[in-house]
Amino acid sequence: MKNSRTINLAVNKDSYSIIFNAMASPCEVIVQTTDKQLALKLGDIVAAEVWRIEDKYSRYDHKSLCSAINSNAGQSVAIDEETYQLLTFADHCYQLSDGLFDISSGVLRKIWTFRGGSVQRTKFPSQTQVSAALSKVGWKKINFDRQQITLYKGMEIDFGGIGKEYAVDRGIILAKQLTSNPVLVNLGGDLAVTGPRINNKTWQVAIEHPDVDSTLGTDNSADMIVSLKSGALATSGDARRFLIKDGIRYGHILNAKTGWPIALAPRSITVVSPQCIQAGILATLALLQGCNAESFLTEQEIKFWARR
Amino acid sequence: MKTEKINIKAALTIATAALLGTNNLAQAESSTTASAEENTWEFDSAFLFYSEVDRVSAGEAIFNAKKIFDNEEVLNLKLTVDALTGASANGAVSQPTVQTFTRPSGSGQYEIAPGDTPLDDTFHDTRVQFNGQWTQPIAPDYIASGGVHISKEYDYLSLGVNGNIAIDFDRKNSTFSAGFSYFQDTFTPEGGIPKPFASMLIGNSNDPSWDEDFAKTRIGSEDDKSTADILLGFTQVINRRMLMKFNYSYSMVNDYLTDPFKILSVVDSDGAAQDYIYESRPDSRIKQSIYTQSLYHFDTSVLDVSYRYMWDDWEITSHTIDSRFRIPLGDSFGTESYLQPHLRIYQQSAADFYRPFLLENEALPVFASADYRIGEMTAFTVGIKYGMLVNNGHELAFRLEYYRQTPTDAGFNEPGVLKDVELYPTVDAIIAQVTYSF
Numbered sequence: 114m115k116n117s118r119t120i121n122l123a124v125n126k127d128s129y130s131i132i133f134n135a136m137a138s139p140c141e142v143i144v145q146t147t148d149k150q151l152a153l154k155l156g157d158i159v160a161a162e163v164w165r166i167e168d169k170y171s172r173y174d175h176k177s178l179c180s181a182i183n184s185n186a187g188q189s190v191a192i193d194e195e196t197y198q199l200l201t202f203a204d205h206c207y208q209l210s211d212g213l214f215d216i217s218s219g220v221l222r223k224i225w226t227f228r229g230g231s232v233q234r235t236k237f238p239s240q241t242q243v244s245a246a247l248s249k250v251g252w253k254k255i256n257f258d259r260q261q262i263t264l265y266k267g268m269e270i271d272f273g274g275i276g277k278e279y280a281v282d283r284g285i286i287l288a289k290q291l292t293s294n295p296v297l298v299n300l301g302g303d304l305a306v307t308g309p310r311i312n313n314k315t316w317q318v319a320i321e322h323p324d325v326d327s328t329l330g331t332d333n334s335a336d337m338i339v340s341l342k343s344g345a346l347a348t349s350g351d352a353r354r355f356l357i358k359d360g361i362r363y364g365h366i367l368n369a370k371t372g373w374p375i376a377l378a379p380r381s382i383t384v385v386s387p388q389c390i391q392a393g394i395l396a397t398l399a400l401l402q403g404c405n406a407e408s409f410l411t412e413q414e415i416k417f418w419a420r421r
Numbered sequence: 422m423k424t425e426k427i428n429i430k431a432a433l434t435i436a437t438a439a440l441l442g443t444n445n446l447a448q449a450e451s452s453t454t455a456s457a458e459e460n461t462w463e464f465d466s467a468f469l470f471y472s473e474v475d476r477v478s479a480g481e482a483i484f485n486a487k488k489i490f491d492n493e494e495v496l497n498l499k500l501t502v503d504a505l506t507g508a509s510a511n512g513a514v515s516q517p518t519v520q521t522f523t524r525p526s527g528s529g530q531y532e533i534a535p536g537d538t539p540l541d542d543t544f545h546d547t548r549v550q551f552n553g554q555w556t557q558p559i560a561p562d563y564i565a566s567g568g569v570h571i572s573k574e575y576d577y578l579s580l581g582v583n584g585n586i587a588i589d590f591d592r593k594n595s596t597f598s599a600g601f602s603y604f605q606d607t608f609t610p611e612g613g614i615p616k617p618f619a620s621m622l623i624g625n626s627n628d629p630s631w632d633e634d635f636a637k638t639r640i641g642s643e644d645d646k647s648t649a650d651i652l653l654g655f656t657q658v659i660n661r662r663m664l665m666k667f668n669y670s671y672s673m674v675n676d677y678l679t680d681p682f683k684i685l686s687v688v689d690s691d692g693a694a695q696d697y698i699y700e701s702r703p704d705s706r707i708k709q710s711i712y713t714q715s716l717y718h719f720d721t722s723v724l725d726v727s728y729r730y731m732w733d734d735w736e737i738t739s740h741t742i743d744s745r746f747r748i749p750l751g752d753s754f755g756t757e758s759y760l761q762p763h764l765r766i767y768q769q770s771a772a773d774f775y776r777p778f779l780l781e782n783e784a785l786p787v788f789a790s791a792d793y794r795i796g797e798m799t800a801f802t803v804g805i806k807y808g809m810l811v812n813n814g815h816e817l818a819f820r821l822e823y824y825r826q827t828p829t830d831a832g833f834n835e836p837g838v839l840k841d842v843e844l845y846p847t848v849d850a851i852i853a854q855v856t857y858s859f
Contacts, residue, residue, distance in 0.1 A: 308491035
């Protein structure tokens, strides 16, 4: 996953962009400055932080702490303060979603395969398979405290639902420490800004339409432009990964309680929040509501865009 | 169902703040709607009326403007205008006979009826005060602040500067702060600065030699006072509901600390006033205080209790207990509102040179003042504040308080007629305030 850990600098009209790859996504840091050295330094710092978080919490990297926790299921694994805080946050999300959001639900992906546009190759697992996988899911069975975490044998956790958004927020914190110039941190579409651009101008952020590249023809294929002066936005959902059964479309987000994908949810939801991790969770929690996703967010008085 | 879901957003905000160490919840909340709201000014205005029974009345208007910039810099500007009228105790003791005093300016005299506490009724002044404060983060977990102060009255000018640094640690659960302030005041009372212990000139102010004689009781037209303060503070979040603050302050006041309007009665062995002399205080004072405050957040209400102990090298010590309890009333009156009872208890011991009067046949002490404000006393304030949110989330609040100050009999032997007069009169005051934030 760690192909080419380098950063590239691009010059824009009144800013620099630092481009790198992390977490299987194209990443970009934009800083509104004419100071090239500042831009390079900022890029180094943010990229290093994002890679650090990737190395620590990626479930694909067998050297990561996440892998250590998973491969030592059944025994206690020592954790640090940062990990404790992330687990505590995940715990809050579990409680708030009444168990729908569960960072131990990743094992369900072993029985569900989502492929973009593969309408014909729809293959659903049997309920027996689902029940067997579900027996290895359950955040409340996991014991953790400030010093350690203990999983039951066969269980796994992953930080996929919060790691990238957390990295965005960390990037913003570090950017603010380095410079008061306006900065945008974009990790594969989940992004945040330190504040408005110079002269209180907004950042114009294009959100890629999920159906671009999709084999499904659709009439609203244009990118969406969002104006942002502060805070963050995160998108949950992926139109390329879904299943259709009996005419019902199932997105790739899984219900940790039933072990099934969520039906009738929007293809994607983009949420605006003060922090990226909050935006990401709200978008995911909304998708977990299925057909009630939009009303869930409306009732929360949250700014969002949903695509169905 | 709706309230339950609103809680998800609020709970997530708290969880996020804990994770990212951005403990500033208000900031996080406000920036959600920030696209249009940021960079606007917040204004507060307050009108206060203070009235002591038979004595001073004051009206005060406060206008505060605050602006928060993008990088959490805060600019705060405050303008205070107050007007004071009425009478203030001049320090002389009550007598069974009529007493005549010369006004501080030297032009004209006033008479006090038998049995009345001598009050100088020439008090009227308008004060304009300006404070500006700039606060900004200078590094992660470091916040610096600096400010200026200008205050001008008819006979008084005060200039001040201050600086403060606050350091957060333990993921912003603890804050240590250190600050200083320095004030330079210039006093130019009408009639000049009286000579300490000079006798108040009483007689015919139209007499040709009056002005010359009056000038002999003066040592100049103005004098200065400087105040340097150091403040150390520590704030600790105890848990989700409780916050504690500890402060220590060290204050050095130098030069002219005497009140040019205050005198002492010199009485004979029958208690009859023979002379009135201008008071005299030391030219330095070192004050120290410790302060602790605790805020406790119940499910809906908030209790705020503080205690201060102050001591100085004038031998004054004081204890202050202040408590407020904020009780939200919900929207039972059609608008969101709260009630806030207030109780303050104050107790002070006298300065070592406090003398309610001096005896004729005694040697003059080095310093003496009969100012009731440095005598032994207890005081309490009880009050209530009612606040409500009016249209657009602006807050309107009313405060009504009653203040009573009771001097303690200082235990001086009271010769003759002084046994029959009130040497330690109580002071009662009413405070009314209206505040509007927009």
